[in-house]
Amino acid sequence: MSKRDDTEIQDASQEASWIDVKHLHKIYNTRGGGQTHALADINFSVKKGEFISIVGPSGCGKTTLLNILAGLISRSEGSAKVSGREVTKPLPEIGMVFQAPTLLPWRTILENVMIPVEVQKLDKKVYLEKAIELLKLAGLEGFEDEYPSELSGGMQQRAGICRALVHSPSVLLMDEPFGALDAMTREYMNLELLRIWKESNQTIALVTHSISEAVFLSDRVIVMSPRPGRIAEIIDINLPRPRSLEMMASDAAGVYVQKIRHYFNAANVIE
Amino acid sequence: MKRLRNKPEYLLVPTVFVFFTLLWENLVNILELSESILPTPSRIFEALVMQLDNPIFWANLWVTTQEALMGFAAATLFAIIAGTFISQIKIVEKTTLPYLVGFQAIPKVALAPIFIIWFGFGMTSKVVMAAVIAFFPILINIIEGLKSAESDQIRMLRVFGASRTQIFFKVQVPAALPFFFAGLDVGILLAILGAVVGEFLGSQEGLGNMVLVFQYNFETPGMFAILLVLSLMGIIAHIIVKALQRKFAFWGDNTNVVGN
Numbered sequence: 001m002s003k004r005d006d007t008e009i010q011d012a013s014q015e016a017s018w019i020d021v022k023h024l025h026k027i028y029n030t031r032g033g034g035q036t037h038a039l040a041d042i043n044f045s046v047k048k049g050e051f052i053s054i055v056g057p058s059g060c061g062k063t064t065l066l067n068i069l070a071g072l073i074s075r076s077e078g079s080a081k082v083s084g085r086e087v088t089k090p091l092p093e094i095g096m097v098f099q100a101p102t103l104l105p106w107r108t109i110l111e112n113v114m115i116p117v118e119v120q121k122l123d124k125k126v127y128l129e130k131a132i133e134l135l136k137l138a139g140l141e142g143f144e145d146e147y148p149s150e151l152s153g154g155m156q157q158r159a160g161i162c163r164a165l166v167h168s169p170s171v172l173l174m175d176e177p178f179g180a181l182d183a184m185t186r187e188y189m190n191l192e193l194l195r196i197w198k199e200s201n202q203t204i205a206l207v208t209h210s211i212s213e214a215v216f217l218s219d220r221v222i223v224m225s226p227r228p229g230r231i232a233e234i235i236d237i238n239l240p241r242p243r244s245l246e247m248m249a250s251d252a253a254g255v256y257v258q259k260i261r262h263y264f265n266a267a268n269v270i271e
Numbered sequence: 272m273k274r275l276r277n278k279p280e281y282l283l284v285p286t287v288f289v290f291f292t293l294l295w296e297n298l299v300n301i302l303e304l305s306e307s308i309l310p311t312p313s314r315i316f317e318a319l320v321m322q323l324d325n326p327i328f329w330a331n332l333w334v335t336t337q338e339a340l341m342g343f344a345a346a347t348l349f350a351i352i353a354g355t356f357i358s359q360i361k362i363v364e365k366t367t368l369p370y371l372v373g374f375q376a377i378p379k380v381a382l383a384p385i386f387i388i389w390f391g392f393g394m395t396s397k398v399v400m401a402a403v404i405a406f407f408p409i410l411i412n413i414i415e416g417l418k419s420a421e422s423d424q425i426r427m428l429r430v431f432g433a434s435r436t437q438i439f440f441k442v443q444v445p446a447a448l449p450f451f452f453a454g455l456d457v458g459i460l461l462a463i464l465g466a467v468v469g470e471f472l473g474s475q476e477g478l479g480n481m482v483l484v485f486q487y488n489f490e491t492p493g494m495f496a497i498l499l500v501l502s503l504m505g506i507i508a509h510i511i512v513k514a515l516q517r518k519f520a521f522w523g524d525n526t527n528v529v530g531n
Contacts, residue, residue: 070430089432096430102423105522106445116431119441149522167431 017045018203019069019171023078026064026229037228038064042078044222044234048170051197051204053214054222057264061229062207066175069205070096083170092120095164095202097177101156103148109135109159110144116167127166134162137196154185158192165200174206178213187245190216194243211264215239215256216248223263232263310492318492319499328481332500335466335478338394339504342401343462346409347455349402354413359439364414375407379465383472392473401465405458412457416450417443452516459508467501 026039039061046052054062067073068080071090080087082094095116103112110131117127135144138158140151148156157177164172178186190213197204208214214221218237225232237256239247247253292312299311306314322328357364383400390396420442428438470479478497485493 072426072429090430092432094430096427098423098427100423102421102427104424104442104445106448106520115428115441119428119431119433119437147522 018048018050018083019044019046019205020081020084021045021065021069021079024065024068024075024080025077026061026068026073027076039068039075040228040230042229042231044231046203046205048203049201050219051206051217052220052222053206053208053218054224055208055211055214055260056224056229056232057226059229060224060226062224063175064229065224066173066205066207069171070094070173092167093170095167095169095172097157097161097164097172097174099176099179101148101153101160103156103159103163105148108145108147109140109151112148112159113163113166115163120167122167130168131162131166134165135159137199138162138192154181154189157181157189161193161196165196165202170203172202172204174204174208176207176209179209186210186213191245193217198242211257211260212248212253214260215253216243216245221256221260223260225263225266235259307489307491310495314492315495315499318490319496322493322496322500331476331478331481334394334476335397335463335470335501336504338397338466338469338477339401339459339462341394341398342403342465343405343459345398345402346405346458346462350406350409350413350454350458354410354417357410358414358417358443371407371410379404380468383469386469387473392475397466397469397474397477400469401462404465404468405462408457408461409451409454412450412454413447416447416454419450420446448520449516449522452512452520456509456512456516459512460505463501463505463508 021042021044024039024042025037028036028038030036042065044052054065056062064073068075069082069087071087071094074088082091085091085093103109104115107115110128113131113135114124114127116122117124117131132144135141138161140155140158140162143151143155143159148159151159157180161177164174178189181189194217206214206217215237221235221237223232223235224230235256239250239252239256296311296313299309310318353367357367379400382403383396386396386399386403390399424442424446425438428442433441466477467479467482470477471483474480478501482494482497485491485497
Protein backbone atom coordinates (compact mmCIF):
# COMPACT_ATOMS: atom_id res chain seq x y z
CA MET A 1 0.00 0.00 0.00
CA SER A 2 2.99 2.26 0.53
CA LYS A 3 3.06 3.70 -2.97
CA ARG A 4 -0.65 4.21 -3.29
CA ASP A 5 -2.22 7.54 -2.76
CA ASP A 6 -4.54 6.86 0.14
CA THR A 7 -6.70 9.90 -0.45
CA GLU A 8 -7.41 8.78 -3.98
CA ILE A 9 -8.37 5.34 -2.75
CA GLN A 10 -10.76 7.03 -0.33
CA ASP A 11 -12.33 9.05 -3.10
CA ALA A 12 -12.62 5.98 -5.23
CA SER A 13 -14.38 3.98 -2.57
CA GLN A 14 -17.12 6.62 -2.63
CA GLU A 15 -17.87 5.64 -6.19
CA ALA A 16 -19.92 2.57 -6.86
CA SER A 17 -17.78 1.26 -9.68
CA TRP A 18 -14.21 0.02 -9.49
CA ILE A 19 -13.61 -0.05 -13.23
CA ASP A 20 -15.36 2.71 -15.10
CA VAL A 21 -15.19 3.02 -18.88
CA LYS A 22 -17.05 5.82 -20.64
CA HIS A 23 -17.30 6.59 -24.36
CA LEU A 24 -13.99 4.87 -24.96
CA HIS A 25 -12.66 4.89 -28.52
CA LYS A 26 -9.47 3.47 -29.93
CA ILE A 27 -8.44 4.34 -33.45
CA TYR A 28 -5.28 2.92 -34.99
CA ASN A 29 -3.58 4.62 -37.88
CA THR A 30 -2.77 1.98 -40.44
CA ARG A 31 0.36 2.01 -42.55
CA GLY A 32 -1.54 2.81 -45.70
CA GLY A 33 -2.62 6.09 -44.11
CA GLY A 34 -6.10 4.83 -43.27
CA GLN A 35 -7.66 4.34 -39.86
CA THR A 36 -8.97 1.30 -38.04
CA HIS A 37 -11.67 1.76 -35.47
CA ALA A 38 -10.62 -0.91 -32.97
CA LEU A 39 -12.98 0.21 -30.21
CA ALA A 40 -16.08 2.34 -30.68
CA ASP A 41 -17.96 3.98 -27.82
CA ILE A 42 -17.33 1.40 -25.10
CA ASN A 43 -19.32 2.01 -21.90
CA PHE A 44 -19.37 -0.25 -18.87
CA SER A 45 -18.54 -0.28 -15.21
CA VAL A 46 -17.56 -3.00 -12.80
CA LYS A 47 -18.41 -3.01 -9.10
CA LYS A 48 -15.88 -3.79 -6.40
CA GLY A 49 -15.44 -7.52 -6.02
CA GLU A 50 -17.31 -8.29 -9.21
CA PHE A 51 -16.14 -10.89 -11.73
CA ILE A 52 -16.76 -9.91 -15.35
CA SER A 53 -15.72 -11.60 -18.57
CA ILE A 54 -15.23 -10.02 -21.95
CA VAL A 55 -15.94 -12.33 -24.87
CA GLY A 56 -16.18 -11.84 -28.60
CA PRO A 57 -14.85 -13.15 -31.87
CA SER A 58 -11.31 -12.36 -33.01
CA GLY A 59 -10.82 -8.75 -33.96
CA CYS A 60 -13.51 -7.41 -31.64
CA GLY A 61 -10.92 -5.43 -29.68
CA LYS A 62 -11.25 -7.26 -26.37
CA THR A 63 -7.50 -7.50 -25.87
CA THR A 64 -7.09 -3.87 -26.90
CA LEU A 65 -9.63 -2.95 -24.24
CA LEU A 66 -7.72 -4.91 -21.59
CA ASN A 67 -4.42 -3.34 -22.66
CA ILE A 68 -5.94 0.12 -22.27
CA LEU A 69 -7.09 -0.75 -18.74
CA ALA A 70 -3.59 -2.09 -18.02
CA GLY A 71 -2.09 1.23 -19.11
CA LEU A 72 -0.07 -0.42 -21.88
CA ILE A 73 -1.65 1.45 -24.76
CA SER A 74 -3.28 4.86 -24.94
CA ARG A 75 -6.90 5.50 -25.78
CA SER A 76 -8.04 7.83 -28.54
CA GLU A 77 -11.12 9.27 -26.84
CA GLY A 78 -13.24 8.89 -23.73
CA SER A 79 -12.25 7.80 -20.26
CA ALA A 80 -11.07 4.63 -18.56
CA LYS A 81 -10.83 4.73 -14.77
CA VAL A 82 -9.62 2.11 -12.36
CA SER A 83 -10.41 2.69 -8.69
CA GLY A 84 -11.24 6.28 -9.52
CA ARG A 85 -7.99 7.04 -11.31
CA GLU A 86 -7.74 7.77 -14.99
CA VAL A 87 -5.47 5.15 -16.53
CA THR A 88 -2.61 6.83 -18.39
CA LYS A 89 0.17 4.43 -17.43
CA PRO A 90 0.31 1.07 -15.61
CA LEU A 91 -1.20 1.56 -12.15
CA PRO A 92 0.01 -0.24 -9.02
CA GLU A 93 -3.58 -1.21 -8.15
CA ILE A 94 -3.71 -3.43 -11.21
CA GLY A 95 -2.48 -6.99 -11.43
CA MET A 96 -2.38 -8.82 -14.72
CA VAL A 97 -2.32 -12.44 -15.85
CA PHE A 98 -1.14 -13.07 -19.40
CA GLN A 99 -1.87 -15.64 -22.09
CA ALA A 100 1.44 -17.36 -21.40
CA PRO A 101 2.71 -17.66 -17.82
CA THR A 102 5.63 -15.34 -18.76
CA LEU A 103 7.78 -16.40 -15.85
CA LEU A 104 11.45 -15.44 -15.98
CA PRO A 105 13.42 -18.69 -16.34
CA TRP A 106 16.39 -17.46 -14.27
CA ARG A 107 14.23 -16.77 -11.23
CA THR A 108 12.76 -19.27 -8.82
CA ILE A 109 8.97 -19.43 -8.52
CA LEU A 110 9.08 -17.30 -5.37
CA GLU A 111 11.39 -14.75 -7.00
CA ASN A 112 9.02 -14.60 -9.96
CA VAL A 113 6.03 -13.98 -7.73
CA MET A 114 7.95 -11.16 -6.01
CA ILE A 115 8.54 -9.22 -9.26
CA PRO A 116 5.75 -6.64 -8.71
CA VAL A 117 6.99 -6.06 -5.14
CA GLU A 118 10.55 -5.50 -6.39
CA VAL A 119 9.54 -3.29 -9.29
CA GLN A 120 7.25 -1.12 -7.14
CA LYS A 121 9.86 -1.03 -4.36
CA LEU A 122 7.44 -2.25 -1.70
CA ASP A 123 8.59 -3.67 1.62
CA LYS A 124 9.99 -7.09 0.71
CA LYS A 125 9.72 -8.54 4.19
CA VAL A 126 6.01 -7.85 4.42
CA TYR A 127 5.19 -9.14 0.96
CA LEU A 128 7.40 -12.23 1.14
CA GLU A 129 4.92 -13.71 3.60
CA LYS A 130 2.07 -12.74 1.30
CA ALA A 131 3.81 -14.42 -1.64
CA ILE A 132 4.38 -17.65 0.29
CA GLU A 133 0.76 -17.60 1.45
CA LEU A 134 -0.49 -17.08 -2.13
CA LEU A 135 1.65 -19.94 -3.44
CA LYS A 136 0.18 -22.14 -0.74
CA LEU A 137 -3.32 -21.04 -1.73
CA ALA A 138 -2.52 -21.90 -5.35
CA GLY A 139 -1.29 -25.35 -4.39
CA LEU A 140 2.35 -24.56 -5.08
CA GLU A 141 3.66 -25.08 -1.57
CA GLY A 142 7.10 -26.67 -1.71
CA PHE A 143 7.80 -25.31 -5.21
CA GLU A 144 8.97 -21.87 -4.00
CA ASP A 145 12.63 -22.53 -4.79
CA GLU A 146 12.11 -24.48 -8.02
CA TYR A 147 12.72 -22.94 -11.41
CA PRO A 148 9.82 -22.50 -13.88
CA SER A 149 11.15 -25.17 -16.27
CA GLU A 150 10.57 -27.75 -13.53
CA LEU A 151 6.82 -26.97 -13.37
CA SER A 152 3.96 -28.00 -15.66
CA GLY A 153 2.14 -25.42 -17.77
CA GLY A 154 -0.80 -25.32 -15.37
CA MET A 155 1.46 -24.84 -12.37
CA GLN A 156 3.35 -22.08 -14.15
CA GLN A 157 0.11 -20.28 -14.93
CA ARG A 158 -0.93 -20.55 -11.26
CA ALA A 159 2.41 -18.99 -10.30
CA GLY A 160 1.58 -16.24 -12.81
CA ILE A 161 -1.72 -15.65 -11.00
CA CYS A 162 0.11 -15.44 -7.65
CA ARG A 163 2.45 -12.86 -9.18
CA ALA A 164 -0.54 -10.81 -10.33
CA LEU A 165 -1.99 -10.83 -6.80
CA VAL A 166 1.11 -10.39 -4.63
CA HIS A 167 1.05 -6.60 -4.39
CA SER A 168 -2.64 -6.68 -3.34
CA PRO A 169 -4.02 -5.04 -6.47
CA SER A 170 -7.67 -4.11 -6.29
CA VAL A 171 -8.23 -5.11 -9.91
CA LEU A 172 -7.09 -8.28 -11.63
CA LEU A 173 -6.95 -8.22 -15.43
CA MET A 174 -6.71 -11.59 -17.17
CA ASP A 175 -5.91 -11.91 -20.86
CA GLU A 176 -7.02 -15.38 -21.99
CA PRO A 177 -5.05 -16.89 -19.14
CA PHE A 178 -6.07 -20.51 -19.74
CA GLY A 179 -6.10 -20.56 -23.53
CA ALA A 180 -2.89 -22.58 -23.79
CA LEU A 181 -4.01 -25.31 -21.37
CA ASP A 182 -5.73 -28.57 -22.21
CA ALA A 183 -9.46 -28.90 -21.43
CA MET A 184 -9.05 -30.85 -18.19
CA THR A 185 -6.42 -28.53 -16.76
CA ARG A 186 -8.51 -25.60 -17.87
CA GLU A 187 -11.59 -26.71 -15.91
CA TYR A 188 -9.43 -27.33 -12.88
CA MET A 189 -7.84 -23.89 -13.22
CA ASN A 190 -11.29 -22.29 -13.45
CA LEU A 191 -12.25 -23.86 -10.13
CA GLU A 192 -8.92 -22.79 -8.62
CA LEU A 193 -9.44 -19.25 -9.86
CA LEU A 194 -12.90 -19.07 -8.23
CA ARG A 195 -11.40 -20.34 -4.99
CA ILE A 196 -8.57 -17.79 -5.03
CA TRP A 197 -11.02 -15.03 -5.99
CA LYS A 198 -13.29 -15.91 -3.08
CA GLU A 199 -10.37 -15.66 -0.66
CA SER A 200 -8.82 -12.49 -2.06
CA ASN A 201 -11.99 -10.61 -3.02
CA GLN A 202 -10.48 -8.99 -6.09
CA THR A 203 -12.35 -7.27 -8.87
CA ILE A 204 -11.67 -9.37 -11.95
CA ALA A 205 -11.95 -8.61 -15.66
CA LEU A 206 -11.25 -11.70 -17.77
CA VAL A 207 -10.85 -11.81 -21.53
CA THR A 208 -11.57 -15.24 -22.94
CA HIS A 209 -12.34 -17.10 -26.15
CA SER A 210 -14.42 -19.64 -24.33
CA ILE A 211 -18.11 -18.85 -23.90
CA SER A 212 -18.68 -21.59 -21.34
CA GLU A 213 -15.69 -20.43 -19.30
CA ALA A 214 -17.11 -16.90 -19.26
CA VAL A 215 -20.54 -18.14 -18.13
CA PHE A 216 -19.06 -20.44 -15.52
CA LEU A 217 -16.87 -17.80 -13.87
CA SER A 218 -18.61 -14.47 -14.22
CA ASP A 219 -21.21 -12.29 -12.58
CA ARG A 220 -21.63 -10.54 -15.90
CA VAL A 221 -20.44 -11.23 -19.41
CA ILE A 222 -19.65 -8.39 -21.79
CA VAL A 223 -20.22 -9.61 -25.35
CA MET A 224 -18.37 -7.67 -28.02
CA SER A 225 -18.79 -7.61 -31.77
CA PRO A 226 -16.12 -6.79 -34.35
CA ARG A 227 -15.44 -4.02 -36.88
CA PRO A 228 -15.65 -1.68 -35.14
CA GLY A 229 -15.23 -3.29 -31.74
CA ARG A 230 -18.28 -2.43 -29.69
CA ILE A 231 -20.31 -3.90 -26.89
CA ALA A 232 -23.17 -6.00 -28.28
CA GLU A 233 -24.71 -6.82 -24.94
CA ILE A 234 -23.91 -7.12 -21.27
CA ILE A 235 -25.47 -10.27 -19.84
CA ASP A 236 -26.07 -10.89 -16.14
CA ILE A 237 -25.28 -14.47 -15.20
CA ASN A 238 -27.75 -15.36 -12.48
CA LEU A 239 -26.30 -18.70 -11.48
CA PRO A 240 -25.85 -19.35 -7.76
CA ARG A 241 -22.42 -19.35 -6.12
CA PRO A 242 -20.36 -21.28 -5.29
CA ARG A 243 -20.41 -22.68 -8.79
CA SER A 244 -19.69 -26.26 -9.72
CA LEU A 245 -18.84 -27.94 -13.00
CA GLU A 246 -22.16 -29.84 -12.82
CA MET A 247 -23.96 -26.52 -12.93
CA MET A 248 -22.65 -25.99 -16.44
CA ALA A 249 -24.81 -28.92 -17.61
CA SER A 250 -27.97 -27.18 -16.36
CA ASP A 251 -30.55 -25.60 -18.66
CA ALA A 252 -29.98 -22.18 -17.13
CA ALA A 253 -26.29 -22.25 -18.05
CA GLY A 254 -27.14 -23.61 -21.49
CA VAL A 255 -29.45 -20.67 -22.17
CA TYR A 256 -26.66 -18.19 -21.37
CA VAL A 257 -24.19 -20.03 -23.56
CA GLN A 258 -26.67 -20.14 -26.47
CA LYS A 259 -27.48 -16.46 -26.07
CA ILE A 260 -23.83 -15.49 -26.27
CA ARG A 261 -23.09 -17.92 -29.09
CA HIS A 262 -25.80 -16.20 -31.10
CA TYR A 263 -23.60 -13.09 -31.27
CA PHE A 264 -20.62 -15.10 -32.43
CA ASN A 265 -22.68 -16.75 -35.16
CA ALA A 266 -23.97 -13.36 -36.26
CA ALA A 267 -20.35 -12.36 -36.79
CA ASN A 268 -19.82 -15.52 -38.88
CA VAL A 269 -17.23 -16.86 -36.53
CA ILE A 270 -17.25 -20.45 -35.39
CA GLU A 271 -16.02 -20.83 -31.86
CA MET B 272 29.27 -50.72 -18.04
CA LYS B 273 25.84 -49.14 -18.23
CA ARG B 274 27.49 -45.77 -18.47
CA LEU B 275 29.60 -46.91 -21.40
CA ARG B 276 26.59 -48.24 -23.24
CA ASN B 277 24.73 -44.94 -22.85
CA LYS B 278 27.75 -42.85 -23.72
CA PRO B 279 29.83 -44.78 -26.25
CA GLU B 280 32.02 -41.72 -26.78
CA TYR B 281 33.70 -42.43 -23.43
CA LEU B 282 35.20 -45.49 -25.08
CA LEU B 283 35.45 -44.26 -28.67
CA VAL B 284 37.37 -41.03 -28.06
CA PRO B 285 40.37 -42.72 -26.35
CA THR B 286 40.26 -45.58 -28.87
CA VAL B 287 40.49 -43.18 -31.80
CA PHE B 288 43.35 -41.36 -30.05
CA VAL B 289 45.33 -44.56 -29.49
CA PHE B 290 44.64 -45.76 -33.03
CA PHE B 291 45.86 -42.59 -34.73
CA THR B 292 48.86 -42.20 -32.44
CA LEU B 293 49.99 -45.74 -33.25
CA LEU B 294 49.32 -45.21 -36.96
CA TRP B 295 51.34 -42.00 -36.93
CA GLU B 296 54.19 -43.57 -34.96
CA ASN B 297 54.44 -46.56 -37.30
CA LEU B 298 54.01 -44.65 -40.53
CA VAL B 299 56.86 -42.29 -39.62
CA ASN B 300 59.07 -45.28 -38.76
CA ILE B 301 58.16 -47.27 -41.88
CA LEU B 302 58.58 -44.30 -44.21
CA GLU B 303 61.80 -43.35 -42.36
CA LEU B 304 60.78 -39.68 -42.27
CA SER B 305 63.31 -37.25 -40.87
CA GLU B 306 62.48 -36.02 -37.38
CA SER B 307 62.77 -32.42 -38.48
CA ILE B 308 59.95 -32.97 -40.99
CA LEU B 309 57.53 -35.07 -38.97
CA PRO B 310 58.55 -36.36 -35.54
CA THR B 311 56.88 -39.40 -34.01
CA PRO B 312 54.35 -38.92 -31.19
CA SER B 313 56.82 -40.48 -28.77
CA ARG B 314 59.50 -37.93 -29.72
CA ILE B 315 56.96 -35.08 -29.31
CA PHE B 316 56.08 -36.45 -25.88
CA GLU B 317 59.76 -36.57 -24.94
CA ALA B 318 60.22 -32.98 -26.06
CA LEU B 319 57.17 -31.98 -24.01
CA VAL B 320 58.48 -33.70 -20.87
CA MET B 321 61.80 -31.96 -21.38
CA GLN B 322 60.08 -28.59 -21.53
CA LEU B 323 58.13 -29.27 -18.36
CA ASP B 324 61.49 -29.37 -16.57
CA ASN B 325 62.60 -26.14 -18.15
CA PRO B 326 61.94 -22.95 -16.13
CA ILE B 327 62.18 -20.86 -19.31
CA PHE B 328 59.21 -22.77 -20.72
CA TRP B 329 57.11 -21.94 -17.66
CA ALA B 330 58.13 -18.27 -17.87
CA ASN B 331 57.08 -18.22 -21.53
CA LEU B 332 53.81 -19.98 -20.77
CA TRP B 333 53.07 -17.38 -18.12
CA VAL B 334 53.82 -14.52 -20.55
CA THR B 335 51.43 -15.88 -23.21
CA THR B 336 48.75 -16.62 -20.59
CA GLN B 337 48.97 -13.06 -19.29
CA GLU B 338 48.81 -11.57 -22.78
CA ALA B 339 45.79 -13.65 -23.71
CA LEU B 340 43.93 -13.02 -20.43
CA MET B 341 44.61 -9.28 -20.40
CA GLY B 342 43.57 -8.98 -24.02
CA PHE B 343 40.48 -11.05 -23.32
CA ALA B 344 39.56 -8.93 -20.29
CA ALA B 345 39.99 -5.70 -22.27
CA ALA B 346 37.92 -7.08 -25.16
CA THR B 347 35.16 -8.17 -22.77
CA LEU B 348 35.08 -4.82 -20.98
CA PHE B 349 34.89 -2.80 -24.19
CA ALA B 350 32.33 -5.20 -25.66
CA ILE B 351 30.08 -4.79 -22.61
CA ILE B 352 30.25 -0.99 -22.79
CA ALA B 353 29.81 -0.79 -26.57
CA GLY B 354 27.17 -3.53 -26.63
CA THR B 355 25.07 -1.76 -24.01
CA PHE B 356 25.04 1.53 -25.90
CA ILE B 357 24.50 -0.08 -29.28
CA SER B 358 21.62 -2.27 -28.13
CA GLN B 359 19.86 0.41 -26.08
CA ILE B 360 20.16 3.50 -28.25
CA LYS B 361 18.87 3.11 -31.79
CA ILE B 362 20.81 6.02 -33.24
CA VAL B 363 24.10 4.69 -31.80
CA GLU B 364 23.42 1.34 -33.43
CA LYS B 365 22.64 2.88 -36.81
CA THR B 366 25.71 5.13 -36.66
CA THR B 367 28.28 2.60 -35.49
CA LEU B 368 27.17 -0.62 -37.16
CA PRO B 369 28.60 0.13 -40.64
CA TYR B 370 31.96 0.93 -39.04
CA LEU B 371 31.92 -2.23 -36.95
CA VAL B 372 31.14 -4.35 -40.00
CA GLY B 373 33.93 -2.59 -41.90
CA PHE B 374 36.32 -3.13 -39.03
CA GLN B 375 35.41 -6.81 -38.83
CA ALA B 376 36.20 -7.11 -42.55
CA ILE B 377 39.88 -6.27 -41.88
CA PRO B 378 41.99 -9.42 -41.51
CA LYS B 379 43.08 -8.51 -38.02
CA VAL B 380 46.25 -10.59 -38.17
CA ALA B 381 47.46 -8.01 -40.68
CA LEU B 382 47.27 -5.36 -37.95
CA ALA B 383 49.97 -7.04 -35.87
CA PRO B 384 52.92 -5.34 -37.61
CA ILE B 385 51.27 -1.96 -37.00
CA PHE B 386 50.69 -2.76 -33.32
CA ILE B 387 54.36 -3.71 -33.00
CA ILE B 388 55.35 -0.29 -34.39
CA TRP B 389 52.93 1.43 -32.03
CA PHE B 390 53.39 -0.62 -28.86
CA GLY B 391 56.83 -2.20 -29.25
CA PHE B 392 58.10 -5.76 -29.02
CA GLY B 393 56.93 -6.24 -25.42
CA MET B 394 53.70 -7.63 -24.05
CA THR B 395 51.54 -4.59 -24.81
CA SER B 396 51.38 -5.17 -28.55
CA LYS B 397 50.29 -8.81 -27.95
CA VAL B 398 47.64 -7.77 -25.44
CA VAL B 399 46.24 -5.31 -27.99
CA MET B 400 46.31 -7.96 -30.71
CA ALA B 401 44.50 -10.47 -28.48
CA ALA B 402 41.90 -7.83 -27.53
CA VAL B 403 41.25 -6.76 -31.13
CA ILE B 404 40.73 -10.33 -32.34
CA ALA B 405 38.52 -11.35 -29.38
CA PHE B 406 36.43 -8.15 -29.32
CA PHE B 407 34.03 -8.66 -32.21
CA PRO B 408 32.43 -12.03 -31.46
CA ILE B 409 31.93 -11.00 -27.83
CA LEU B 410 30.36 -7.70 -28.91
CA ILE B 411 27.99 -9.32 -31.42
CA ASN B 412 26.80 -11.83 -28.85
CA ILE B 413 26.21 -9.10 -26.26
CA ILE B 414 24.17 -7.04 -28.74
CA GLU B 415 22.12 -10.05 -29.82
CA GLY B 416 21.72 -11.13 -26.20
CA LEU B 417 20.51 -7.74 -24.98
CA LYS B 418 17.96 -7.72 -27.79
CA SER B 419 16.87 -11.30 -27.15
CA ALA B 420 14.53 -10.60 -24.22
CA GLU B 421 11.01 -11.71 -25.14
CA SER B 422 8.57 -8.87 -25.73
CA ASP B 423 6.07 -10.68 -23.47
CA GLN B 424 8.53 -10.55 -20.59
CA ILE B 425 9.14 -6.84 -21.14
CA ARG B 426 5.38 -6.22 -21.38
CA MET B 427 4.86 -8.14 -18.14
CA LEU B 428 7.36 -5.93 -16.30
CA ARG B 429 5.78 -2.79 -17.77
CA VAL B 430 2.33 -3.79 -16.50
CA PHE B 431 3.74 -4.07 -12.99
CA GLY B 432 5.16 -0.56 -13.35
CA ALA B 433 8.82 -1.19 -14.20
CA SER B 434 10.97 1.68 -15.41
CA ARG B 435 13.25 1.33 -18.43
CA THR B 436 16.26 0.84 -16.16
CA GLN B 437 14.43 -1.91 -14.27
CA ILE B 438 13.49 -3.62 -17.53
CA PHE B 439 17.13 -3.47 -18.61
CA PHE B 440 18.53 -5.01 -15.44
CA LYS B 441 15.74 -7.43 -14.61
CA VAL B 442 15.03 -8.83 -18.08
CA GLN B 443 17.44 -7.72 -20.78
CA VAL B 444 20.68 -8.36 -18.90
CA PRO B 445 19.74 -11.84 -17.61
CA ALA B 446 18.37 -12.76 -21.05
CA ALA B 447 21.73 -11.77 -22.55
CA LEU B 448 23.81 -14.01 -20.28
CA PRO B 449 23.65 -17.25 -22.34
CA PHE B 450 24.72 -15.24 -25.41
CA PHE B 451 27.40 -13.44 -23.42
CA PHE B 452 29.01 -16.69 -22.32
CA ALA B 453 28.87 -18.09 -25.85
CA GLY B 454 30.73 -14.95 -26.95
CA LEU B 455 33.30 -15.43 -24.18
CA ASP B 456 33.80 -19.03 -25.28
CA VAL B 457 34.72 -17.95 -28.80
CA GLY B 458 36.56 -14.86 -27.53
CA ILE B 459 38.97 -16.62 -25.15
CA LEU B 460 40.23 -18.92 -27.92
CA LEU B 461 40.67 -15.97 -30.25
CA ALA B 462 42.56 -14.09 -27.52
CA ILE B 463 45.08 -16.95 -27.26
CA LEU B 464 45.37 -16.93 -31.05
CA GLY B 465 45.93 -13.17 -31.04
CA ALA B 466 48.66 -13.39 -28.41
CA VAL B 467 50.54 -16.12 -30.32
CA VAL B 468 50.20 -14.35 -33.67
CA GLY B 469 51.54 -11.19 -32.04
CA GLU B 470 54.50 -13.14 -30.74
CA PHE B 471 55.19 -14.63 -34.16
CA LEU B 472 55.59 -11.21 -35.67
CA GLY B 473 58.08 -9.87 -33.20
CA SER B 474 58.83 -10.80 -29.62
CA GLN B 475 61.51 -11.88 -27.18
CA GLU B 476 59.35 -14.17 -25.06
CA GLY B 477 56.14 -16.19 -25.01
CA LEU B 478 55.12 -19.56 -26.43
CA GLY B 479 54.89 -18.13 -29.95
CA ASN B 480 58.47 -16.96 -29.60
CA MET B 481 59.48 -20.47 -28.46
CA VAL B 482 57.94 -21.95 -31.59
CA LEU B 483 60.07 -19.58 -33.68
CA VAL B 484 63.24 -20.47 -31.77
CA PHE B 485 62.56 -24.19 -32.30
CA GLN B 486 61.97 -23.47 -35.97
CA TYR B 487 65.34 -21.74 -36.37
CA ASN B 488 67.02 -24.82 -34.86
CA PHE B 489 64.95 -27.35 -36.82
CA GLU B 490 63.72 -28.77 -33.52
CA THR B 491 60.37 -29.87 -34.89
CA PRO B 492 59.40 -32.07 -31.89
CA GLY B 493 59.64 -28.95 -29.70
CA MET B 494 57.32 -27.04 -32.06
CA PHE B 495 54.74 -29.81 -31.83
CA ALA B 496 55.11 -29.89 -28.04
CA ILE B 497 54.28 -26.16 -27.84
CA LEU B 498 51.30 -26.73 -30.14
CA LEU B 499 50.03 -29.32 -27.68
CA VAL B 500 50.47 -26.90 -24.80
CA LEU B 501 48.57 -24.19 -26.69
CA SER B 502 45.66 -26.48 -27.48
CA LEU B 503 45.61 -27.60 -23.84
CA MET B 504 45.42 -23.92 -22.83
CA GLY B 505 42.45 -23.47 -25.13
CA ILE B 506 40.70 -26.56 -23.78
CA ILE B 507 41.15 -25.45 -20.17
CA ALA B 508 39.86 -21.94 -21.00
CA HIS B 509 36.84 -23.45 -22.76
CA ILE B 510 36.08 -25.70 -19.77
CA ILE B 511 36.26 -22.74 -17.37
CA VAL B 512 33.93 -20.61 -19.52
CA LYS B 513 31.47 -23.53 -19.82
CA ALA B 514 31.52 -24.05 -16.05
CA LEU B 515 30.80 -20.34 -15.50
CA GLN B 516 27.99 -20.54 -18.05
CA ARG B 517 26.40 -23.51 -16.32
CA LYS B 518 26.55 -21.63 -13.04
CA PHE B 519 25.37 -18.19 -14.15
CA ALA B 520 23.24 -18.94 -17.22
CA PHE B 521 21.88 -22.35 -16.33
CA TRP B 522 18.52 -21.79 -18.05
CA GLY B 523 19.82 -20.90 -21.50
CA ASP B 524 19.79 -23.14 -24.51
CA ASN B 525 22.49 -22.10 -26.89
CA THR B 526 20.75 -22.96 -30.11
CA ASN B 527 20.26 -19.35 -31.18
CA VAL B 528 23.60 -18.06 -30.08
CA VAL B 529 25.69 -16.22 -32.64
CA GLY B 530 28.88 -18.06 -33.41
CA ASN B 531 32.02 -16.73 -34.96
